[in-house]
Amino acid sequence: GSGRASDILCYGFENSIEIESEGTGGRKERKMPAECDVEIKRLIEKDFGKYKIEKQMLDLILEISAYRDFVTIYSIQNPEPLDFYILSSLMKSSANANVLAATKMRQMRLAITWGHAKIAREFIFSQKLYKFSAYELEQLMLFAITKQRTEFVKLLMDYGCDLKQFLTAKNLKILFNSLDPKSGGYRLLMEKAERKLRKMKFDGTRSVEEGPNTRTPEIQLCDVGSLLGRIMQGSYTSIFNTHKKKYENGSATFDNPFDLMTVYCALDNCQDMALLFWKKSRTPMATGIIAHRIYNYLDMMESKWARMDEEMTEQLEKAASDFESLSYGLMTMCYHNYEKKEWVNILEVKMVDWGNLSLFEIGQITGAKNFLSHAAYQSYLTDIWMGEVHPSTPFFLLAFCAVLPPSPVFLKYNSKFGKKNADLNPRTDKSGADKDDLVG
Numbered sequence: 027g028s029g030r031a032s033d034i035l036c037y038g039f040e041n042s043i044e045i046e047s048e049g050t051g052g053r054k055e056r057k058m059p060a061e062c063d064v065e066i067k068r069l070i071e072k073d074f075g076k077y078k079i080e081k082q083m084l085d086l087i088l089e090i091s092a093y094r095d096f097v098t099i100y101s102i103q104n105p106e107p108l109d110f111y112i113l114s115s116l117m118k119s120s121a122n123a124n125v126l127a128a129t130k131m132r133q134m135r136l137a138i139t140w141g142h143a144k145i146a147r148e149f150i151f152s153q154k155l156y157k158f159s160a161y162e163l164e165q166l167m168l169f170a171i172t173k174q175r176t177e178f179v180k181l182l183m184d185y186g187c188d189l190k191q192f193l194t195a196k197n198l199k200i201l202f203n204s205l206d207p208k209s210g211g212y213r214l215l216m217e218k219a220e221r222k223l224r225k226m227k228f229d230g231t232r233s234v235e236e237g238p239n240t241r242t243p244e245i246q247l248c249d250v251g252s253l254l255g256r257i258m259q260g261s262y263t264s265i266f267n268t269h270k271k272k273y274e275n276g277s278a279t280f281d282n283p284f285d286l287m288t289v290y291c292a293l294d295n296c297q298d299m300a301l302l303f304w305k306k307s308r309t310p311m312a313t314g315i316i317a318h319r320i321y322n323y324l325d326m327m328e329s330k331w332a333r334m335d336e337e338m339t340e341q342l343e344k345a346a347s348d349f350e351s352l353s354y355g356l357m358t359m360c361y362h363n364y365e366k367k368e369w370v371n372i373l374e375v376k377m378v379d380w381g382n383l384s385l386f387e388i389g390q391i392t393g394a395k396n397f398l399s400h401a402a403y404q405s406y407l408t409d410i411w412m413g414e415v416h417p418s419t420p421f422f423l424l425a426f427c428a429v430l431p432p433s434p435v436f437l438k439y440n441s442k443f444g445k446k447n448a449d450l451n452p453r454t455d456k457s458g459a460d461k462d463d464l465v466g
């Protein structure tokens with residue numbers, strides 16, 4: 027409560043003292059100093075008038091004070107919302123190791139729903155009174171991601187939830203079917219699933235892709251792969267399509283869970299969480315450019331659908347720009363800190379995770395203008411155009427070679443350029459830069 031009664035309760039709560047009762051075998055009880063008795067009676071009389079039940083009210087205040095762990099006192103001027111203190115009180119009442127697992131799970135779900143990671147950290151995780159099982163962490167992670175609670179996702183990963191073990195094909199499919207219905211990604215995937223369902227019904231085949239509600243088609247991972255191929259202008263084939271049978275097995279896991287979750291969050295338009303996962307990506311530049319393309323594509327589709335949501339448009343444009351800037355920043359670090367053959371290899375290496383495309387090819391496909399204008403990218407383009415001819419060769423000599431075929435033997439060549447560095451991992455873009463330096 028607030029106001030008169032709560033002020034009296036707070037006064038009694040703060041001024042009661044604990045003493046050992048005589049003849050009770052050391053049992054303690056709470057008492058009110060005599061001067062406080064007088065002040066409480068005065069407050070009661072002031073706020074509620076003269077009653078003959080001051081003694082009963084005083085006993086009630088002492089009884090409440092005995093359960094200090096169940097009481098939460100806060101100022102009405104405090105910036106935290108009321109639900110913060112309601113949840114704090116619930117957590118206090120069960121802050122011991124004997125609380126049932128179901129109770130802890132309900133409390134965590136409530137904390138996630140209300141978005142109070144601070145309370146969960148203080149009352150559940152920091153006290154270490156209860157250890158969540160791997161299955162419970164998995165269920166909480168699913169709930170936190172679908173509710174777009176970035177702080178809780180980080181909290182659960184810090185607590186020990188392994189994203190590689192969590193992100194099975196089954197869980198990823200659940201996540202894509204739980205996308206925000208208002209997001210462009212959900213609309214695009216649902217349109218794809220509905221077209222497939224209509225075709226299967228027309229052909230007379232029995233659909234195995236319908237959910238419990240037969241009117242709602244279920245999004246499959248191959249649908250996600252097809253959408254990504256469409257977003258990448260048909261130049262990309264997803265592992266969801268090349269290894270379709272493998273990922274029909276719900277227990278199958280992925281080698282690049284953070285990259286996939288960055289893509290998922292981009293389709294769900296959840297930028298904070300996308301950045302959280304991107305920071306742990308093993309192909310950060312490629313993933314960042316692809317996320318940039320996804321946001322731009324969703325922005326284009328929003329205009330096509332004429333939903334005319336100015337706030338949504340601003341969010342998508344900013345998110346696209348942020349990811350392109352992050353990839354540009356990483357390329358700059360590599361350009362200045364690595365030898366040329368190393369950052370050239372970063373541009374050239376084929377990435378299995380991204381359909382055997384190189385970063386150079388991904389940049390072209392996505393049309394990331396700022397990234398394409400990077401000095402490293404432009405230098406690489408120049409070297410491709412020049413071939414093995416040294417860049418310092420004057421243009422008039424090149425023109426002369428076109429007229430007199432034997433003359434190229436007199437040109438200066440850079441024979442070492444373009445040699446592959448066999449020591450580099452062919453599945454990653456070698457970005458040793460610290461991504462935390464780029465994300466504020």
